[in-house]
Amino acid sequence: MNNEKIKAVMDEVASETAERDELIQCIAIALLAKKNLFILGDTGQAKSHCINLFRKRITDAKQFERLMSKQTDEEQLFGRLDLSSIIPGNMPFDELAKDVSYSVKLGEVQKAYKEYEIDGRTESLEKAHKLAKELSDIKEIICSVKDSAPKVITEDKIPDSHIVFLDEIFKANDGILNSLLTALNERVYTNEGQTVSIPVISFFSASNEIPDFSEIENQILKPLYDRFDLKVVTEYVSDRDNRLNILKKKQKSTVNANPTTITLSELMTMQNEVKCVKVPDSINELMDDILCALRKKDIHISDRKFFNYTPIVQAAAYIRGSDTVSVEDLLILTNYFWTKPTERETISTALTEICANPIKSRIDDLIAMADEAFEDFKSNSTNNRAFTKARKELLKVYTDLQAIECVYDTDRESVNTASEQLENISKQICQMAEFTIVPLSEMYAQEL
Template sequence: MTTPTTTAPAPGATDPGDGSVTAARLRAICTEVSNRYLERGGVVKALVACMLAGQHSLLLGPPGTAKSELARDLTSRIDGAELWEILLSKYSDPKKMFGPVDVAALMKGVYQQVWDGRATRAHIAFIDEIFKCGSGALNELLAFLNERLYHPESGGAPIACPLISAITASNELPTAEESAAVYDRLLVRIEVDYLSDEANFTQLLRSAVDAGTPAIPTTVPLADLQTAVRVHVPRVAVPDGVIDAIGALRASLRLAGLVASDRRWRQSVRLLQASAWLDGRQAVTTNDLEMLAHVLWNVPAERPTVEREVAQVVNPDGRLAFDLLDGIEEIAAQLAQMAGKSREELADWAIKEAQGKLAKAERDLTELRKKSEAAGRSTATIDEVIARKRAVHAQVLTDALGFNTSTVNL
């Protein structure tokens, strides 16, 4: 999916009331954060759309993939918001999370909790190691994510929390049944991995030496974000054709043995509205259904099937791109299996097999992209496959032929 513009409004610009300035600011934020965190463009946009939908997200991936740093960078762009961050463990105390006991008041015989700086006052939350939440804090965390409520230790009426959205992170999926309840409340689930493109890896290394002069980050006022979530996004139209496409996607996933709950399907409609609004549109199109690739899988093994079925509904050419991806991944697997072979054997395989197959994949993908672009369909899926092809091609040239591809545009 593409956005109309990535130019941020002037710092002093105010929103005219239609949300256009807020949307432009958020698009600029997406661009800035994506430029800083390589190979994370789709991740950033999905996180922002989830925030606009008033839902919660999960970054799932191994340590060292910048999950926490990206989440902090993104959440810090909301000017005036109360941010709350915590690293959970099975020993996390609900009082520490939502409000510790006021010791000064307790010494005077009054039991009360301190809310400032805790989840109870947060507009945006970042919860790291979300599935390590112990049973003692589980119910309160669920109420916080679901109903935006906290039940005080002293009893009485629950406290309404101003939470808009939570970004969570984990290195692994939940194993305990009790943690699965939290997992179910995270609408958007995104896998992140180490950098795959050699040129991006080289850029990462260079940034450790010379990060350059940081630009003034674009921000969005809290009040404007709240208005977008409560007013502008819900007003985005969802045409009957999109509803029919969602029904067709549900049917195709069921045939593949994948079933999502009715609640998850219903919540995903708001995510589609957020995607359209973020792009500057007042109606959802089938292109926005690409967001559902982050919503409809339960375990990572299901994600490729979901991506293919979503691509078939959004853009049949995208499904063909995934078919080409299978051949590209086969070449990557063959290269991994040849570890330890002589340079002569590697070069012979690369020249006789890999190079020709990758060149043909490049031509086919280029044609698919031109066809999709001419038809006005999303090219996001095709672009992702093209990026993967170029990463694999660079790896073949480096490992098998000894080329330095860091400055080569494949």
């Protein structure tokens, strides 16, 4: 596992900033999991600084940065049309150079002209001129027999980049939104009818506000916001010692003379290793509990978002140095699940409570289901169908309870206590319906 370098970069960036551990971890996870990251915070909170400190350590990755405004156009982001590609009988030079005959003849012309520059003889010039005429004829033939679709020059633009930082992305004008959306979501760019894949690993953006998407003029920006998988909120440095520490470093102008760097090849190797991190069934089951708990708290989490949580926690486990996702790696999902900043505390609290004691959380959910079944029965206790339905639901809850894997004696005791609660509820239902009491444990044993 090659996680030591990414951890070293994280530590170095953290040492040059203050109270930005959450942001730094999310930057690392975004790069490892090929996700997009949005940072919300007031001006002067080192949002861009953290991103730049991190991404400059990815040494041979092509990078693109742009401060967005209403004047930012598609050419500035994605490149401009190569006019030579739309002139009849013409073709861009780099396309011509792919033809072997053209390349060989071009070499001969260049060699002949160099000879003329050296000796200045008429014979040398005539030779170069003759070869140039032959080169022109070859070009004419190539342009007549080969299709040349309009081409966009994308060098040093988004389609030519691995890491992209679009500051204040919500200031983008409507004319470039579609191109941005497909680039962020699908990693493709379409121009002049041609769709090409782009090599971007992660898009980063920062802003001091999130648009009010309930306003008609801002609704068009909502899909753009949704394309950012991870989100972080920054605050001003709150601790006095941290502020003084950064202040002293700036006054001394200390510079890390030998920063840790990661090559693009090394990063890709890490990304492949992240994909191999195992996700136990128990984690997926716990995640389903988390999903249900958050939805009960009116946190909107789509199925698409839930089903795609895996790379985030795999990257968190990888950074930690583990080949298997554990409960503690799920805490990063606060930054994955929130849409409104006001949701952060609710999500974080729920994740912490459930992850701190997942078995207790699972038992509580099952008891809540049993209580709900009991309440439904009490509202119609004289109906035989209601009795059958309640007993069936209680048996399912009891079965799920027995399926909980207990590592510690205290966990088994909790399961036993919950089993007694279920038996008590079942007994009350039987008495109210005037049916013979059959313990859930016997019914469960019969189904095994």
